[in-house]
Amino acid sequence: MNSTQLNSKIPSDFIREIIDEDLKMEKGEGRLATRFPPEPNGYLHIGHAKSVCLNFGIAAQYGGACNLRLDDTDPQGESLEYVESIMDDIHWLGFDWGNRLYYASDYFEKLYWFACELITAGKAYVCSLNADEIREYRGTFTDPGRESPYRNRSVEENLDLFARMRAGEFKDGAHVVRAKIDMNSPNIVMRDPVIYRIKREPHYRTGGQWVIYPMYDFAHCLSDAIEGITHSICTLEFENNRPLYDWIVEQLIETGRPKQIEFARLNLSYTVLSKRMLIALVQNGYVKGWDDPRMPTVAGMRRRGYTPESIRNFCAVIGVAKKDNLVDISVLEHCVREDLNEGAPRAMAVLRPLRVVIDNYPEGQVEEFEFANHPQKPELGTRTVPFARVLYIERDDFQENPPGKYKRLAPGREVRLRNAYVIRYERMVKDEATGEVVELHCTYDAETRNGPPPDGRKVKGVIHWVSAMHAIPAEIRIYDRLFRVPDPAGEEGQFTDYLNPESLEILTSCRLEPSLKETAPGKAFQFERLGYFCADSKDFRPERPVFNRVAALRDSWGKIADRE
């Protein structure tokens, strides 16, 4: 993928304006460098994708580079599995960091000496207050904080204590290092923020080598500086931290100071994008894993059948601004449909089969029809579909008492079997006990194979079908979304996210046309009138394929029914 392709759909935004301005002033000698800095404590989700597209996209647009940096400064919850998934997902999305793969944990030694430098300059000190005391001393929104009694320890004592913290002489929480800034600052972030803490937790990369770890505010800006990042793009909630970011950089970095720019993170309707929530869904077994097709993770969406192109396009379409937003899920779905419509082969499938016997079709006869795989794209080829006396059609395609605008099969009506004959309703067979329609008897019009009825009568409805004896059984999973609903226990207007326990629906009784036997894992089809489905690449079994629904043709499964 070259940069022009990536840029083709990227609109201008306020970040690019800032960059243009900076470049004009020759900040960083006109060079541009960004970075994507996830913490490896979970999988990437669609919100991260927005950041990936932004950071890599901008770098590409300006002929700069984007680093991948794992922001692993807190061993809690971090793991190699997450690092690997992050790298996978970025590549899958179509971006590449080349040889610029970095880890904040690789800077631990440098960061330690930066902290020493701060201490030597009298700009940081070892504080021996405990967590509760620090909170208390910090003050509140309205009340200024109080200076720690340890604030004026000598440089020598601080250096000595810090070295012994590193050496593991103290237990967790006994001391922290704090930047000496301003306990009266109206910005709480600036009230002598903690920059180092003692934490005896094995780090997935450095193991037990360190017992002290730098805090985000200290590590992030310096990592940016070390890597020569010019523009450090992050989300809005870090706006309060920018003064601290700048403060630390100013104390320790002479030239090539990075600049932080904030943008609004993505919120998607009906979708959980809080990492905390996603971790809980996985850990509590609500889903089968991070790549469960119900998850809004890149891995989940990939397995479900989303294409990288559609996600990139979505990120371009929603734009980048500083306003809190809630993007409607229909935008995302439109983007997949738009992409899939282009190249997804069409096929026929029956999700809830209703048996249909064509009474006037010769018993034992089988016709082999050749159908185009795509109505507008002959280059996508054809496939062969058998037609026989006994068929299955979709249960919804027959209505005993058809509502107003219903176009399909009903008593006394005709309907077109897609790509095949027009059939006429003759009679129905009901289950005596339940009253449910279990079988239909119809007659076909042999004249209608390749065109409309010669007598000029109009047949509006077109339905899909499969030959009962040839159809292959398959499983199809149709997912509901993760719902955001009013919290029953909360106050009015309070919302909580949860996964509808019914949201995974497996229909084992569905039947697919035989050509789908050759389906490749990960390949998406449009099951005509049912939507786009993707052969699950993880659970793939050729003899009984599992299809995930990627998106409905229209915006919801119930839409067609709603109209009737």
Added chain:
RNA sequence: UGGGGCGUCGUCAAGCGGUAAGACACAGGAUUUUGGUUCCUGCAUUCGGAGGUUCGAAUCCUCCCGCCCCAGCCA
């Protein structure tokens, strides 16, 4: 409550003193052997509100209102 941000169509989002782009959604219509696709058409006399400056304001000024973020030894 102190500080930091943000308010343009149902939802995103352009606009940067010259008279409200675009996308999704929605509503009509045309073509269609997918209720798909495609194609037309409609959809903010108004930019959170009120004043003011100006020939002219979404854009500048003043005040007000609303929403979000910050009191982790998370990021």
